[in-house]
Structures are given as structure tokens and as C-alpha cells.
């Protein structure tokens with residue numbers, strides 16, 4: 096692909112009860128995405144394990160471990176950047192919801208632990224407390240591909256606009272959120288939040304969900320998508336297993352920023368979003 100463009104592939108994986116099978120399916124799809132020209136491939140939140148408090152301790156593993164070894168091999172064999180969704184990670188006698196990233200040499204270049212735990216209570220619809228089994232991460236995560244800096248969040252992290260603002264301020268042109276919204280919040284919030292993050296920050300935003308499994312204890316919304324810096328959905332799938340492609344065009348992003356130069360017009364004399372680690 097010519098110029099400042101590259102192809103992104105999102106794998107909306109059908110995740111089941113067998114870790115081995117989940118990993119093998121992921122590897123097959125990564126190869127397919129690379130054959131179709133993807134330079135960066137992303138997997139969903141909980142790509143090796145069903146999503147749920149009863150599964151996290153059972154499927155948790157250390158990093159490096161079985162899953163990340165396969166991700167590293169897959170990235171290297173297919174010469175892609177791989178945003179490896181997330182897996183339950185066991186470390187320091189805790190469990191984290193962790194996304195690892197591998198470069199085309201199979202080297203791990205980033206590790207993001209979900210910052211905001213999904214603890215919600217919508218009476219009669221959904222109650223979920225990730226904090227029953229998971230601990231939260233404590234740092235923001237950015238990595239550099241040749242053409243573009245990329246910021247990472249996991250699922251509920253999408254609801255916190257400051258994170259995306261800081262990533263944009265640090266030069267990210269693409270923010271990727273492996274995520275698994277549900278049948279209560281998904282229909283209204285999933286697309287709306289992504290479009291808001293993309294438009295506010297004039298960046299590309301991609302979200303990658305597992306495919307919907309109606310028999311699961313937590314039913315994912317699906318609808319993985321890519322939104323451009325104008326706030327437009329440029330690629331979307333429904334709820335079934337699928338690979339989704341989108342071309343990220345950095346010249347287009349710059350043209351949007353020139354037309355509506357909000358980042359230069361911010362009133363930082365009146366308000367400011369700061370990354371606490373910089374203070």
C-alpha cells in the first residue's frame with residue numbers, strides 16, 4: 096500500500112472453552128489477515144478464555160507463557176504487528192486483564208493491563224464485578240510502528256476520555272481497544288463511545304470484540320469496528336466470527352486536523368489534561 100497508509104485487520108474471534116482451540120483459531124486468522132495485506136492485526140479482549148470471573152483464574156497464565164509464545168511466533172511468521180487482544184495474566188499473586196503487542200520479529204513491544212475494572216450494576220439487566228478476581232493496571236501504554244504511534248486500552252477503558260486525550264497528545268494516530276461490551280450496554284454505547292473518542296481526538300479508533308456466543312454466561316455484543324478521525328464508521332461487522340479490514344490513512348488524518356484545528360485551539364490557559372507520570 097503506497098504512501099502513509101497501512102491495513103489494519105481485526106479478528107472477531109469465536110472464543111470457547113478450549114484454550115488450545117482458541118489459540119489455534121487465532122493463529123489461522125492471523126495468517127489469513129496477513130495474506131490479505133494487513134500490517135497490523137488485533138485480537139479481542141479475552142481471546143484465549145471465555146469472559147467471566149469463573150474463567151479468569153482457571154485460564155490465567157504468566158507472560159511469557161503458552162499464549163504469548165504463540166502470539167510471538169505468529170507475529171514473526173506472518174511479519175505483522177500483533178495486538179494480541181487480552182488474556183488473564185497471573186503475576187505477583189494477582190490476575191490482570193492484559194494485552195500484549197508483538198512486532199514483526201516476534202518481540203514483545205508493549206504490555207497493557209486493563210486500567211479501569213468493569214464493576215457495574217444495572218438492576219435487572221447486568222451486574223459485573225471484575226474486581227472480584229482481577230487487579231487493575233497502573234500505566235498507560237503506547238507503542239511505535241514504523242508509520243504510526245498506537246495507544247492501547249481494554250474495553251471499559253474506552254469509557255474514560257482522558258486516556259484517549261493523553262494518547263492523542265503523545266502523538267498516537269490510532270487507538271486500539273480490544274473489548275467485550277454486552278447485550279445491555281453494547282447497542283447504544285459501543286459505537287457512540289468509539290466515535291466520540293475518534294472525533295474528539297481526530298484519531299483512528301478500532302475496537303475488537305469476541306464473536307457473540309448466545310450460550311455463554313456473558314454474551315458479547317460483537318460489532319468490532321474502525322472509526323476514522325472524522326468520526327465516521329469505516330468498517331464494521333455484525334456479531335459473528337469474522338475478520339474486518341480497514342485502511343488507516345495518515346494523510347487523511349492530517350487533512351481533518353487542518354480543516355478543524357481543535358487541538359491547536361484548546362484553551363490550555365483555562366483547562367488541561369495531564370499525564371500524572373509527567374508531573
Ligand SMILES: NC(=O)CC(=O)C(=O)O
Nearest residue numbers: 213250251275276277280
Ligand atoms: N466489559 C467491559 O469491560 C465494559 C463493558 O461491557 C461496558 O463498559 O459496557
